Amino acid sequence: MKHIFIAFITFCTLHLYGQIEGPEKYLTSEFHKGRREAFRNMMPANSVAFVFAYSERNFSNDVDYYYQPNPNLFYLSGYKEPNSVLIIYKDIQGIGPDAHNEVLYVQERNLFKEKWDGKRMGVEGAMSKLDFKKVYECKDFIKHSFDLSKFAMVLHDEIPEDIVNKGTGYDLYAMIEKFTKLSTQDKSDADKKKWYKFISSNLSYDRIQLFVENYLKKSPESVQNDPLVKEIINIPDVKRFNEIKKIVDQPTSGTDFFDYITKSLRKIKTKEEIEVLRKAIEISALGHNEVMKAVHPEMTESEAYGIHSYIHRKYGSENEGYHPIVGAGGNACILHYITNDKTKIGNSIVLMDVGAQYSMYTGDITRSVPGSGKFTPEQKAIYEIVYRALEELKKISKPGTTFTEINVKSKEILTEGMLALGLIKSKTEISQYYPHGCSHHIGLDVHDKGQYDALEENMVITLEPGLYIPEGSPVDPKWWNIGIRIEDNLLITKNGHENLSHMCPTSPQDVEKMAAQKSVFDK
Numbered sequence: 457m458k459h460i461f462i463a464f465i466t467f468c469t470l471h472l473y474g475q476i477e478g479p480e481k482y483l484t485s486e487f488h489k490g491r492r493e494a495f496r497n498m499m500p501a502n503s504v505a506f507v508f509a510y511s512e513r514n515f516s517n518d519v520d521y522y523y524q525p526n527p528n529l530f531y532l533s534g535y536k537e538p539n540s541v542l543i544i545y546k547d548i549q550g551i552g553p554d555a556h557n558e559v560l561y562v563q564e565r566n567l568f569k570e571k572w573d574g575k576r577m578g579v580e581g582a583m584s585k586l587d588f589k590k591v592y593e594c595k596d597f598i599k600h601s602f603d604l605s606k607f608a609m610v611l612h613d614e615i616p617e618d619i620v621n622k623g624t625g626y627d628l629y630a631m632i633e634k635f636t637k638l639s640t641q642d643k644s645d646a647d648k649k650k651w652y653k654f655i656s657s658n659l660s661y662d663r664i665q666l667f668v669e670n671y672l673k674k675s676p677e678s679v680q681n682d683p684l685v686k687e688i689i690n691i692p693d694v695k696r697f698n699e700i701k702k703i704v705d706q707p708t709s710g711t712d713f714f715d716y717i718t719k720s721l722r723k724i725k726t727k728e729e730i731e732v733l734r735k736a737i738e739i740s741a742l743g744h745n746e747v748m749k750a751v752h753p754e755m756t757e758s759e760a761y762g763i764h765s766y767i768h769r770k771y772g773s774e775n776e777g778y779h780p781i782v783g784a785g786g787n788a789c790i791l792h793y794i795t796n797d798k799t800k801i802g803n804s805i806v807l808m809d810v811g812a813q814y815s816m817y818t819g820d821i822t823r824s825v826p827g828s829g830k831f832t833p834e835q836k837a838i839y840e841i842v843y844r845a846l847e848e849l850k851k852i853s854k855p856g857t858t859f860t861e862i863n864v865k866s867k868e869i870l871t872e873g874m875l876a877l878g879l880i881k882s883k884t885e886i887s888q889y890y891p892h893g894c895s896h897h898i899g900l901d902v903h904d905k906g907q908y909d910a911l912e913e914n915m916v917i918t919l920e921p922g923l924y925i926p927e928g929s930p931v932d933p934k935w936w937n938i939g940i941r942i943e944d945n946l947l948i949t950k951n952g953h954e955n956l957s958h959m960c961p962t963s964p965q966d967v968e969k970m971a972a973q974k975s976v977f978d979k
């Protein structure tokens with residue numbers, strides 16, 4: 457046992473540690489300050505923005521979930537604790553020594569709580585570490601008076617309805633309660649906004665048709681009769697579709713502006729963000745490679761998950777950036793399968809959609825690997841279609857290409873492949889086997905904020921074609937329970953892209969080669 461452990465450490469030191477070169481420092485206060493400046497520059501005249509922390513969430517009884525900070529608050533401040541709010545003013549407020557254009561309200565220090573739950577930054581910490589000039593405790597937010605009527609617009613994110621009331625009278629619940637009383641409510645038609653938002657963040661016509669069935673038919677007539685909504689339902693060509701997406705993205709209310717500015721900023725990564733994303737993706741790729749080497753029919757889904765998780769933490773990742781999907785056989789065909797507890801993988805494909813979080817930014821890599829280390833003819837046939845789609849999509853991944861074009865192309869190639877194998881008879885049947893979109897921004901969120909129009913330099917996106925044939929599908933049962941997705945992470949460059957997940961194999965030959973390698977987890 458001991459020598460296996462020593463061999464493992466030696467292996468990691470020699471083969472893994474040396475491969476990782478990353479930033480010595482996480483994002484600095486200058487980075488966050490720069491993001492606030494950029495946000496302020498985009499704010500409308502005479503406006504103010506409120507960015508609240510996310511609520512803490514109860515796991516069970518007296519145990520909470522691991523706290524996930526609001527990405528927007530982290531992006532704009534670097535602060536990661538709950539019960540806090542950042543205020544950004546477009547213009548300088550106050551005069552003389554009181555002049556300021558931003559205020560951060562933070563959790564108070566509390567030695568008793570800190571002994572149990574960990575250190576808090578407090579007012580002084582936020583001033584020195586995050587470089588804010590004006591910081592108060594959240595108690596002060598309740599005491600301070602705010603005259604929001606003097607601002608032309610109050611920007612804020614959608615206010616969630618399920619904030620936990622900790623009962624202190626000055627927690628997040630109390631602060632938001634005070635804020636909603638103060639702020640003028642968004643008077644826009646919420647249903648129409650919901651539909652518009654759907655248009656701007658979705659690209660596939662099939663999904664719009666589904667949305668029509670599930671939601672639009674139940675919406676008020678004013679929404680159903682809206683000219684833009686009607687135009688979209690009648691499926692305009694790609695050019696007009698993109699024009700409409702631009703129109704519906706134009707902000708009008710305070711929540712629209714908040715959404716628009718955070719999307720516009722977060723979709724284009726700064727050099728610091730690219731550095732941490734590079735590292736998150738590199739660590740994610742190492743996890744995938746180690747599982748590929750270790751995979752065998754007796755391995756369980758949760759064991760595969762455990763290897764990812766171990767490698768992530770070993771190389772400095774704080775967590776996974778989203779619930780990992782580690783599904784074998786039929787579970788690979790469940791798109792958001794997160795149970796990850798099948799006893800054995802056997803000879804089926806294990807689909808692993810797992811990304812490490814590093815400095816709050818997440819990778820998002822999927823690989824689909826045969827449990828035996830060798831694809832069966834049916835697995836290989838499906839894999840090759842998906843792989844071809846991925847390779848073709850890479851060829852068009854450059855500035856100017858639209859997300860819609862990527863989605864259309866992906867669907868075309870997957871459809872051709874399934875038609876050629878005789879697994880579908882008509883093009884319309886493809887959505888049964890390929891029901892999702894093919895590309896999204898990654899960053900602080902796995903589905904990161906950003907408009908979905910044309911690719912631009914310094915976006916970091918995924919390409920993720922997939923085919924899923926669950927049991928009971930109207931094809932020969934030999935095809936059942938094959939689920940394949942291959943997902944790479946691309947940095948869009950001036951003239952093309954850099955594949956940030958290139959160190960993790962994708963071709964069927966390279967996957968088999970990696971699976972044939974020895975693994976420290978073999979015994």
Ligand code: GLY
Nearest residue numbers: 778809820902920
């Ligand atoms: N991991 C979620 C996705 O690939 O979109």
Ligand code: MN
Nearest residue numbers: 820918920943
């Ligand atoms: Mn993805």
Ligand code: MN
Nearest residue numbers: 809820821822
């Ligand atoms: Mn993914």
